[in-house]
Amino acid sequence: MLEIKNLHATVDGKEILKGINLTINPGEVHAIMGPNGSGKSTLSYVLSGRDGYEVTEGSVTFQGKDLLAMEAEERAAEGVFLAFQYPVEIPGVSNTTFLKTALNAVRKHKGLPELDAMQFLKLIRAKAKALNMNDDMIKRAVNVGFSGGEKKRNDILQMAMLEPSFAILDETDSGLDIDALKLVADGVNSLRSAERSMLVITHYQRLLSYIVPDHVHVLAYGKIVRSGGKELALELEAKGYAEFGSPEAA
Amino acid sequence: MAAIATLKDLYETLSPGLPGAGAAGLDRLRADGYARFLSDGVPTPKVEGWKYTNLRDLAGVSLAPAQTTAANTDIELPSVAPGKTHRLVFVDGVFNAALSAVGTLPRGVTLDSLRDLIESSPATAAEVLERFPAPKADTGLRVGPNPGRGQSGGLVGLNGAFLAEGAVLTVGEGVTLAQPVEIVFVAAAADGTWHPRLLIDVAAGAEVTVAEHHVARGGGATFANIVSGVRVAEGATLRHAKFQEEAETALHLASVTATVAASATYETFILTTGGRLARTDVQVRLEGSGASTRVSGAYGVDGSRHADFTSLIDHVSPNCTSREVVKGVIDGRGKAVFQGKIIVRPDAQKTDGHQLNRALLLSDTAEIDAKPELEIYADDVKCSHGATAGELDEEALFYLRARGIPADTARALLIAAFLDEVAGEIGDAALRAYATARIQDRIGRLTGITVDAVDAAVEE
Ligand SMILES: Nc1ncnc2c1ncn2[C@@H]1O[C@H](COP(=O)(O)OP(=O)(O)OP(=O)(O)O)[C@@H](O)[C@H]1O
Numbered sequence: 001m002l003e004i005k006n007l008h009a010t011v012d013g014k015e016i017l018k019g020i021n022l023t024i025n026p027g028e029v030h031a032i033m034g035p036n037g038s039g040k041s042t043l044s045y046v047l048s049g050r051d052g053y054e055v056t057e058g059s060v061t062f063q064g065k066d067l068l069a070m071e072a073e074e075r076a077a078e079g080v081f082l083a084f085q086y087p088v089e090i091p092g093v094s095n096t097t098f099l100k101t102a103l104n105a106v107r108k109h110k111g112l113p114e115l116d117a118m119q120f121l122k123l124i125r126a127k128a129k130a131l132n133m134n135d136d137m138i139k140r141a142v143n144v145g146f147s148g149g150e151k152k153r154n155d156i157l158q159m160a161m162l163e164p165s166f167a168i169l170d171e172t173d174s175g176l177d178i179d180a181l182k183l184v185a186d187g188v189n190s191l192r193s194a195e196r197s198m199l200v201i202t203h204y205q206r207l208l209s210y211i212v213p214d215h216v217h218v219l220a221y222g223k224i225v226r227s228g229g230k231e232l233a234l235e236l237e238a239k240g241y242a243e244f245g246s247p248e249a250a
Numbered sequence: 251m252a253a254i255a256t257l258k259d260l261y262e263t264l265s266p267g268l269p270g271a272g273a274a275g276l277d278r279l280r281a282d283g284y285a286r287f288l289s290d291g292v293p294t295p296k297v298e299g300w301k302y303t304n305l306r307d308l309a310g311v312s313l314a315p316a317q318t319t320a321a322n323t324d325i326e327l328p329s330v331a332p333g334k335t336h337r338l339v340f341v342d343g344v345f346n347a348a349l350s351a352v353g354t355l356p357r358g359v360t361l362d363s364l365r366d367l368i369e370s371s372p373a374t375a376a377e378v379l380e381r382f383p384a385p386k387a388d389t390g391l392r393v394g395p396n397p398g399r400g401q402s403g404g405l406v407g408l409n410g411a412f413l414a415e416g417a418v419l420t421v422g423e424g425v426t427l428a429q430p431v432e433i434v435f436v437a438a439a440a441d442g443t444w445h446p447r448l449l450i451d452v453a454a455g456a457e458v459t460v461a462e463h464h465v466a467r468g469g470g471a472t473f474a475n476i477v478s479g480v481r482v483a484e485g486a487t488l489r490h491a492k493f494q495e496e497a498e499t500a501l502h503l504a505s506v507t508a509t510v511a512a513s514a515t516y517e518t519f520i521l522t523t524g525g526r527l528a529r530t531d532v533q534v535r536l537e538g539s540g541a542s543t544r545v546s547g548a549y550g551v552d553g554s555r556h557a558d559f560t561s562l563i564d565h566v567s568p569n570c571t572s573r574e575v576v577k578g579v580i581d582g583r584g585k586a587v588f589q590g591k592i593i594v595r596p597d598a599q600k601t602d603g604h605q606l607n608r609a610l611l612l613s614d615t616a617e618i619d620a621k622p623e624l625e626i627y628a629d630d631v632k633c634s635h636g637a638t639a640g641e642l643d644e645e646a647l648f649y650l651r652a653r654g655i656p657a658d659t660a661r662a663l664l665i666a667a668f669l670d671e672v673a674g675e676i677g678d679a680a681l682r683a684y685a686t687a688r689i690q691d692r693i694g695r696l697t698g699i700t701v702d703a704v705d706a707a708v709e710e
């Protein structure tokens with residue numbers, strides 16, 4: 001599904017990713033944990049194609065294709081999805097207009113017929129209901145006036161609509177209340193399948209007891225310094241990151 | 251000054267043939283206009299208020315009005331509510347009765363072509379014309395070196411020198427006109443000049459909606475110099491929208507002078523998407539206690555086109571509110587000017603004045619000159635203004651693209667979102683929907699993308 005080899009990336013001339021190697025097979029859920037500033041969000045942006053992140057070395061292959069050669073929108077259309085650590089507010093663009101435009105762009109790319117307004121609304125209402133989002137929220141401007149947790153749910157709604165084959169969830173659990181965490185986890189789990197893979201970035205073991213990962217990695221100072229099974233998350237929760245050194249050591 | 255010498259000949263030749271020539275009132279109005287043009291001339295960048303807009307392009311244009319009109323009646327007319335409005339149509343500046351359609355008007359309402367009014371009763375026409383205040387070169391209470399000159403005086407004078415065409419709407423006391431009135435200017439000729447006068451007089455407690463269109467149907471490098479007078483009497487409401495969508499080679503200069511009486515409301519929205527140079531000067535005087543106005547504008551310029559939105563909101567009386575929101579999109583080597591002044595006179599306590607001006611720059615060569623000004627002489631007032639100029643939000647752009655939306659569509663969505671706020675300022679639902687559609691159409695032509703909004707359908 002996804003193969004990251006010796007990935008180095010810089011932001012504003014500063015090297016943040018210093019040789020990442022990671023292979024994610026179809027159907028697998030990988031979790032990435034790691035200290036603040038270790039490069040987790042940077043990795044998610046590099047994978048989703050944000051401008052300003054320069055790959056200086058290495059490669060990323062997604063479903064046999066060179067992911068790094070694609071524009072952000074092409075990656076999304078090919079099935080890469082990023083749930084943002086900080087979802088963006090877009091005044092003046094309604095959630096419905098935004099998502100219908102996005103969904104139809106992706107469907108077009110896949111050779112599927114576009115949905116008309118009625119078909120689209122039926123679909124979004126059903127998906128929103130599962131995430132406990134009301135009509136008012138889906139009508140409003142994208143994330144404008146949404147609480148932190150509502151923004152996260154909105155991102156998961158977008159994921160549910162776009163049905164990506166590879167989703168990166170960047171701290172989707174932060175800001176969610178206990179009930180919302182459960183709803184979001186259910187939403188994510190309902191998308192789990194043998195063909196779909198996920199990369200879950202989180203600071204807390206709690207999310208991983210809902211979305212149970214196949215592998216857990218520690219990203220520290222731009223490198224994956226340790227990998228293990230789901231029990232690694234518990235160990236990290238108990239011991240912290242001290243054993244992985246300090247920025248100077250990296 | 252060659253143009254002025256030629257103009258003298260034209261003025262002398264044309265005057266005797268204008269409607270109502272020989273009637274004392276009209277002769278005097280025209281002579282006054284001509285004299286004002288001679289004294290003030292075409293504004294130059296040396297004049298305060300015209301620093302950022304240069305009318306050098308007028309040098310190659312005839313200042314005298316076109317004398318012929320296309321006989322063509324097969325013209326697609328714009329309308330905010332097709333078939334449900336009273337309309338007067340002008341082709342190349344000349345009233346066209348065949349295209350016009352005025353339905354049964356309620357008692358107390360008149361809607362006439364100025365030419366018809368002059369021809370049927372020059373004395374009444376002169377009386378009506380004089381009822382409206384002329385725009386002033388008002389620089390507030392600070393008396394500058396040349397207080398009486400400048401602003402649009404010369405252009406208003408020029409309009410007066412050739413007074414003949416235009417529209418006059420009067421709405422009698424307490425009457426609500428359910429159907430909007432539309433004044434449509436169609437440019438059909440390759441060139442030509444017109445100086446229409448639009449007069450709207452809304453009596454106490456009356457209510458009316460007026461939509462003004464300026465469109466090209468084959469028209470090219472035309473020059474429109476429009477002067478409008480607006481009076482909104484006590485407790486009355488006038489909603490006035492102008493859609494300036496002429497050819498990209500047209501010149502469009504307009505000045506609107508409105509007086510608003512106690513507890514009356516004047517709402518005006520101005521869309522500027524056409525013309526190689528388009529300027530609207532809006533002056534609103536809040537004369538009675540509790541008067542209010544909303545002035546809003548949206549513009550779009552690209553290529554090397556120029557749009558100028560200049561306004562003066564004059565709080566004369568206490569307890570008045572004004573709200574101004576102007577937003578525009580500038581691409582290519584396009585240039586925009588925003589000059590917005592709010593004056594709060596000493597008596598105007600409890601004034602609530604708000605002004606916002608925002609420009610979206612889509613290229614490195616796009617330009618905006620913004621000059622917001624507050625002149626406040628009362629102490630118990632609430633006034634604010636804000637001005638911003640910036641590019642499209644990169645984070646928002648990435649968020650949209652990360653969901654699969656192609657970059658150019660994402661840009662079109664964000665441009666539409668930027669302008670959406672201005673359309674939201676329009677209180678009347680039909681006008682708002684029409685404005686939104688026209689803005690979308692313009693963005694579609696700018697970006698090549700038509701975004702299909704689904705908002706309305708969600709209401710069901
Ligand atoms: N534009 C930038 N210029 C310079 N440094 C940057 C820039 N953007 C990010 N960084 C730095 O890159 C490093 C990695 O940031 P990143 O957001 O990837 O961390 P993270 O692992 O997601 O942290 P957190 O757990 O706090 O979300 C940080 O030290 C950050 O300050």
Ligand SMILES: [Mg+2]
Pocket residue numbers: 040041042085170
């Ligand atoms: Mg992060």
